[in-house]
Amino acid sequence: MDFHLTDEQLDIQQMVRKFARNEIAPIAAEIDENSRFPVETFEKMGELGLLGLLIPEQYGGVGQSVLTFCIAMEEVAYACASTSLSYLAHSVLCAHNLLCNGSDEQKKRYLPDLASGKKLGAIAMTEPDVGSDVLAIETFAERRGDEYIVNGSKTFITNAPVADTFLVYVRTDRALGPKGLSQLIVERGFPGFSIGEAFHKMGMRGSPTAPIFFQDCRVPVENLVRGENKALSIILGGLDVERTVGGSMAVGAARAAFDRAVAYSKERRQFGQPIALFEMILEKLANMSMDIEAAQLLTYKACALCDEGVRCSAEASHAKLFASEASVRACSEAIQILGGYGYMREYEVERMLRDARMGTIGGGTSEIQRLIIAREVLKR
Ligand SMILES: Cc1cc2nc3c(=O)[nH]c(=O)nc-3n(C[C@H](O)[C@H](O)[C@H](O)COP(=O)(O)OP(=O)(O)OC[C@H]3O[C@@H](n4cnc5c(N)ncnc54)[C@H](O)[C@@H]3O)c2cc1C
Structure with a gap:
């Protein structure tokens, strides 16, 4: 073990820290206020190689490990949580998923543009009536000759308004239950595919989220990933990496709130002394610090397992669950430490709390993470 x-x-x-603090943090409040996707940030991230960090050189990326990606993700999330959410959807949920499951031809066709940022990616799993019970997907794809004809809809899709490449989970066999699912690569512009109006969200407002619709949408058979009815293992395997990276997002956001709280508690004076000298403030800082350390260690452990190629549902869920809840606690305590100023927009911690709240829902809710962990515990 090496720490x-x-x-x-x-x-x-x-x-990444330098880039995120100079280019991402200064616009975090503005993109939240205007619900604006920072396209210029993603262009620069593409130039720096950050969008292709997980993609091997042969497909136009830099070929780094999940751990290295998480280290970068933490820095992006420290600067702006909603930028980190779009980064996760693009680089992990779409590009890395395709790297793990696509054919060589699919990888050659799609990964270089995703790695450079010429095209942005998204993943579409959730449907209006299918959330936590993800294996009940209803969107149906019927094979006709060299094409699949897709009908149905997906909702809450991160990056949908700006993405070009969508990995879409569909049902290809109604009788097979969870084993009747497949994954298709759908391009913006395919006939019968449309993108709805972006949702107005509580937080993560710089990361656009929208429903998508398939009405007799025609997808070439060569865009089927891994084979028909083969998506179950893609979903389960992909979620380990997604949840692990979700942990690092939450750690970065929690660190940002913590640093604000520490700095403020040293500056703010009440009763003739800095508030950092009050024991109840010190207790909050100690708890936040311990939470962040634990969340980071759980995340790094899950990273190590992902990098070994080992299935790690429980460890990935430990990381995602603990870190996302720790992040909500840290942002909430940061507001408390900043007092009335914490409640004001200029001080940013209120945005951090709104953003952090998403972490306990997206990528599987906290309740679902607890179910996964409990099932693994009983199994082992
Ligand atoms: C900002 C944002 C971005 C998102 N981005 C994407 C994306 O890019 N792609 C995508 O496919 N999806 C995305 N999602 C969807 C997200 O993954 C789902 O919202 C999430 O999985 C929960 O599904 P649901 O909202 O339908 O809630 P439901 O499944 O309806 O759950 C409602 C409540 O019931 C609880 N519950 C459900 N089942 C159980 C159970 N068995 N035991 C105990 N409690 C249970 C849940 O924990 C929750 O509290 C995004 C969501 C948000 C908010």
Whole structure:
């Protein structure tokens, strides 16, 4: 066991930290206020190689590990949570998923543009009537000759308004239950595919979320990933990495709230002394610090297992569940420490709490993470 990052990881961390603090943090409040997707940020992230961090060089990326990706993700989330959510959907849920499951031809066709940021990616699993019970997907794809004809709809799709490449889970066999699911690559512009109006959200407002619709949408058979009725293992395997990276997003956001709280508690004076000297404030800071340390360690452990290629449902759920709930606690306590100022928009911690709240819902709710962990515990 080695708790030290490599020199290369430290270099990447420094590079992303500098970029995120100079280019992402200064516009975080503005993109939240205007519900604006920061296209310019993603262009720069593409130039820096951040969008292809997980993609091997042969497909136009940099070929780094899940751990290194999470180190970068933490820095992006520290600067702006909604930018990190769109980054996760693009780089992990779409590009990395395709890397793990696509054919060589599909990877050659789609990954270079995703790695450079020329095209943005999304994943479409959730439906209006299918959320936590994800294996009950109803959107149906029927094979006709060289095409699938897809009918149905998906909702809450991160990046849908700006994405070009969608990985879409569909049902291809109604009799097979969870084993009757397949994954298709759908391009913006395919006939019969449309994108709805973006939702107005509580937080994560710089990351656009919208429903998508399929009305006799025609998808070429060569865009079927892995084979018909083969999506169950894609869904289960992909969620380990998604949840692990979700953990690092939450750690980055929690660190940002914590640093604001520490700085403020040293500056703010009441009763003739800095509030940092009051024991009840110190207790909050100690709890936040312990939460962040634990969340980061759980996340790094899940990263290590993902990088070994080992299935790690329980560890990924530990990371995602603990880190997302720790992040909500940290943002809420940061508001408390900042007092009335914490409740005001200019001080940013209120935005951080609105953003953090999403972490306990997206990628599987906290209740579902607890179910997964409990089932694994009983199984082991
Ligand atoms: C901002 C945002 C972005 C998102 N991005 C994407 C995306 O890019 N792609 C995508 O496919 N989806 C996306 N989602 C959808 C997200 O994954 C779902 O919202 C989530 O899985 C929960 O599904 P649901 O909202 O339908 O809630 P439901 O499943 O209806 O759950 C409602 C409540 O019931 C609880 N519950 C459900 N089942 C059980 C059970 N068995 N035991 C105990 N409690 C239970 C839940 O925990 C929750 O509290 C996004 C969601 C949000 C908010």
